[in-house]
Amino acid sequence: xxxxxxxxxxxxxxxxxxxxxxxxxxxxxxxxxxxxxxxxxxxxxxxxxxxxxxxxxxxxxxxxxxxxxxxxxxxxxxxxxxxxxxxxxxxxxxxxxxxxxxxxxxxxxxxxxxxxxxxxxxxxxxxxxxxxxxxxxxxxxxxxxxxxxxxxxxxxxxxxxxxxxxxxxxxxxxxxxxxxxxxxxxxxxxxxxxxxxxxxxxxxxxxxxxxxxxxxxxxxxx
Amino acid sequence: xxxxxxxxxxxxxxxxxxxxxxxxxxxxxxxxxxxxxxxxxxxxxxxxxxxxxxxxxxxxxxxxxxxxxxxxxxxxxxxxxxxxxxxxxxxxxxxxxxxxxxxxxxxxxxxxxxxxxxxxxxxxxxxxxxxxxxxxxxxxxxxxxxxxxxxxxxxxxxxxxxxxxxxxxxxxxxxxxxxxxxxxxxxxxxxxxxxxxxxxxxxxxxxxxxxxxxxxxxxxxxxxxxxxxxxxxxxxxxxxxxxxxxxxxxxxxxxxxxxxxxxxxxxxxxxxxxxxxxxxxxxxxxxxxxxxxxxxxxxxxxxxxxxxxxxxxxxxxxxxxxxxxxxxxxxxxxxxxxxxxxxxxxxxxxxxxxxxxxxxxxxxxxxxxxxxxxxxxxxxxxxxxxxxxxxxxxxxxxxxxxxxxxxxxxxxxxxxxxxxxxxxxxxxxxxxxxxxxxxxxxxxxxxxxxxxxxxxxxxxxxxxxxxxxxxxxxxxxxxxxx
Numbered sequence: 001x002x003x004x005x006x007x008x009x010x011x012x013x014x015x016x017x018x019x020x021x022x023x024x025x026x027x028x029x030x031x032x033x034x035x036x037x038x039x040x041x042x043x044x045x046x047x048x049x050x051x052x053x054x055x056x057x058x059x060x061x062x063x064x065x066x067x068x069x070x071x072x073x074x075x076x077x078x079x080x081x082x083x084x085x086x087x088x089x090x091x092x093x094x095x096x097x098x099x100x101x102x103x104x105x106x107x108x109x110x111x112x113x114x115x116x117x118x119x120x121x122x123x124x125x126x127x128x129x130x131x132x133x134x135x136x137x138x139x140x141x142x143x144x145x146x147x148x149x150x151x152x153x154x155x156x157x158x159x160x161x162x163x164x165x166x167x168x169x170x171x172x173x174x175x176x177x178x179x180x181x182x183x184x185x186x187x188x189x190x191x192x193x194x195x196x197x198x199x200x201x202x203x204x205x206x207x208x209x210x211x212x213x214x215x216x217x218x219x220x221x222x
Numbered sequence: 223x224x225x226x227x228x229x230x231x232x233x234x235x236x237x238x239x240x241x242x243x244x245x246x247x248x249x250x251x252x253x254x255x256x257x258x259x260x261x262x263x264x265x266x267x268x269x270x271x272x273x274x275x276x277x278x279x280x281x282x283x284x285x286x287x288x289x290x291x292x293x294x295x296x297x298x299x300x301x302x303x304x305x306x307x308x309x310x311x312x313x314x315x316x317x318x319x320x321x322x323x324x325x326x327x328x329x330x331x332x333x334x335x336x337x338x339x340x341x342x343x344x345x346x347x348x349x350x351x352x353x354x355x356x357x358x359x360x361x362x363x364x365x366x367x368x369x370x371x372x373x374x375x376x377x378x379x380x381x382x383x384x385x386x387x388x389x390x391x392x393x394x395x396x397x398x399x400x401x402x403x404x405x406x407x408x409x410x411x412x413x414x415x416x417x418x419x420x421x422x423x424x425x426x427x428x429x430x431x432x433x434x435x436x437x438x439x440x441x442x443x444x445x446x447x448x449x450x451x452x453x454x455x456x457x458x459x460x461x462x463x464x465x466x467x468x469x470x471x472x473x474x475x476x477x478x479x480x481x482x483x484x485x486x487x488x489x490x491x492x493x494x495x496x497x498x499x500x501x502x503x504x505x506x507x508x509x510x511x512x513x514x515x516x517x518x519x520x521x522x523x524x525x526x527x528x529x530x531x532x533x534x535x536x537x538x539x540x541x542x543x544x545x546x547x548x549x550x551x552x553x554x555x556x557x558x559x560x561x562x563x564x565x566x567x568x569x570x571x572x573x574x575x576x577x578x579x580x581x582x583x584x585x586x587x588x589x590x591x592x593x594x595x596x597x598x599x600x601x602x603x604x605x606x607x608x609x610x611x612x613x614x615x616x617x618x619x620x621x622x623x624x625x626x627x628x629x630x631x632x633x634x635x636x637x638x639x640x641x642x643x644x645x646x647x648x649x650x651x652x653x654x655x656x657x658x659x660x661x662x663x664x665x666x667x668x669x670x671x672x673x674x675x676x677x678x679x680x681x682x683x684x685x686x687x688x689x690x691x692x693x694x695x696x697x698x699x700x701x702x703x704x
Contacts, residue, residue: 132397135394155383159383159386166397170397173400176397176409177349177414181353182349185356185357
């Protein structure tokens with residue numbers, strides 16, 4: 001067991017690493033690079049969760065960490081990689097807003113998350129406090145990514161990065177029950193959606209995985 | 223805690239779960255539809271048995287005064303929808319829109335949806351409830367996309383994106399509630415149990431609770447279809463199979479609002495936290511007014527009633543935001559009556575769309591001439607949903623409006639305005655659809671009218687005379703809600 005301060009420092013380092021990985025996701029404009037950075041994002045999460053499992057002595061959290069590694073570092077990125085390759089959509093990803101404004105907005109969101117969470121959690125313990133601040137930052141960055149991307153696969157990845165932020169928050173709240181069940185429920189959702197994209201073969205339906213093409217049908221058919 | 227009560231609760235969950243498993247194995251859709259009905263009926267009996275055994279509290283599951291009627295309503299509408307679904311899908315198979323293989327999946331998912339909604343209602347744990355709502359979202363996404371047309375996939379995708387952002391926000395709020403509870407209650411399951419949280423809420427950190435409630439209201443509010451996070455709802459209702467539209471409007475929206483109510487009780491139990499009412503009033507009123515205006519521009523009949531669901535969820539949220547025994551009474555009654563009426567309307571609309579071969583309002587004309595029973599059923603349903611006396615929704619809306627005049631007269635202006643605007647749109651559309659020059663196919667349709675008229679009879683009876691024990695129950699729960 002390390003000294004308490006070191007424990008906290010490493011936990012915060014890993015949580016901060018997740019925020020950085022979220023920023024990296026935000027400016028990727030290549031499909032394959034995006035998938036790789038998402039793998040990194042999930043790997044950082046898995047290490048952060050495993051560290052929490054160690055310092056809290058909560059062995060069930062190792063299940064969550066293992067789930068993150070197998071599913072979100074290996075299986076889902078590999079599946080999406082195959083799909084991108086088969087559909088031939090590994091070109092640049094169209095973004096709605098330019099990289100510069102997106103990064104600035106991202107910094108604003110991180111500042112907002114930290115100011116907000118540190119102010120309202122004065123009574124909570126330090127571990128939960130800063131983890132929650134970083135987790136909220138990851139969630140907000142994921143939401144930002146979701147609105148700045150038009151591509152279906154990028155939106156799924158944005159959603160999974162939000163999910164990573166939530167799992168970070170749940171593990172940071174010391175002794176929270178049902179974390180494993182929650183992460184399993186999330187994984188089932190994501191897995192089924194990825195399978196759904198496979199089965200329905202969005203490309204055959206829409207010629208593209210660009211969600212913008214779907215907008216033709218939003219609202220009313222006349 | 224009697225053993226029998228736990229059995230009733232367990233049965234409400236296990237019957238649909240077992241049926242879902244069984245239905246994946248049944249190749250014939252006719253038998254599947256019958257199993258679907260039988261299982262829903264058994265679940266309804268199990269739900270009704272809870273009234274006999276009364277409240278009980280377990281570690282993870284809970285039956286109390288608040289959720290018992292929601293459980294009964296959930297399983298009742300689940301059963302009637304299963305009956306409607308049997309005749310609906312027979313037509314869909316004939317029309318070639320669904321294959322027997324897809325129907326196997328459809329029936330299994332229908333039961334899985336009922337199971338997860340029951341779980342969300344009986345959960346005595348905020349984490350478990352979240353998991354249940356998440357799984358219910360998942361099953362409905364799959365059901366909405368089942369036709370696999372471009373429109374259906376688009377609707378399912380939109381629902382997936384907005385629905386999952388909603389449940390993500392709700393989970394963050396749930397975690398914040400746990401973080402607020404932990405210093406007071408300690409680690410473990412107790413710090414997420416409704417019963418424990420409610421008694422100890424006074425000692426929680428008010429700032430954390432405030433922030434948590436904002437996330438929870440936005441998160442579960444997405445599922446309840448409140449403006450500004452409602453965008454998935456009309457598409458999901460219009461493009462999925464009609465039995466699913468009935469279950470979405472009648473049940474899933476209620477489950478989400480029920481979750482918000484639970485958290486509202488929690489926040490209200492803390493003196494220093496902000497009053498949750500103001501936020502709910504704002505969201506409720508904006509949903510009502512927005513949806514009322516949107517009703518005018520609808521060309522698709524299922525979309526029309528989907529917007530009407532947003533409107534009514536807005537009214538109920540407004541009533542709970544207003545608070546006080548009378549407004550809460552009105553809100554609870556409104557949720558119940560809306561569920562019954564709106565699912566009945568979707569039963570009628572489902573058969574109408576099949577008979578006419580279209581969902582476009584412009585091509586559905588003169589229903590009372592071509593299909594008198596369906597046409598008049600729809601007229602009755604729309605009259606109820608528009609709040610005409612002596613039907614049930616008139617009672618609840620009257621209660622809510624009169625309470626608003628007594629408590630906050632200014633708020634009554636947008637409330638009554640929204641209701642009148644919506645009434646105008648519904649009357650306009652109904653006039654065309656029911657009484658216009660007959661148009662389109664006049665082929666007879668094999669419809670099951672029993673679910674439709676059973677719901678309408680209940681709504682009528684509730685509007686004319688609410689039995690004493692029901693009133694006592696509503697009053698009791700309204701008092702609990704604060």
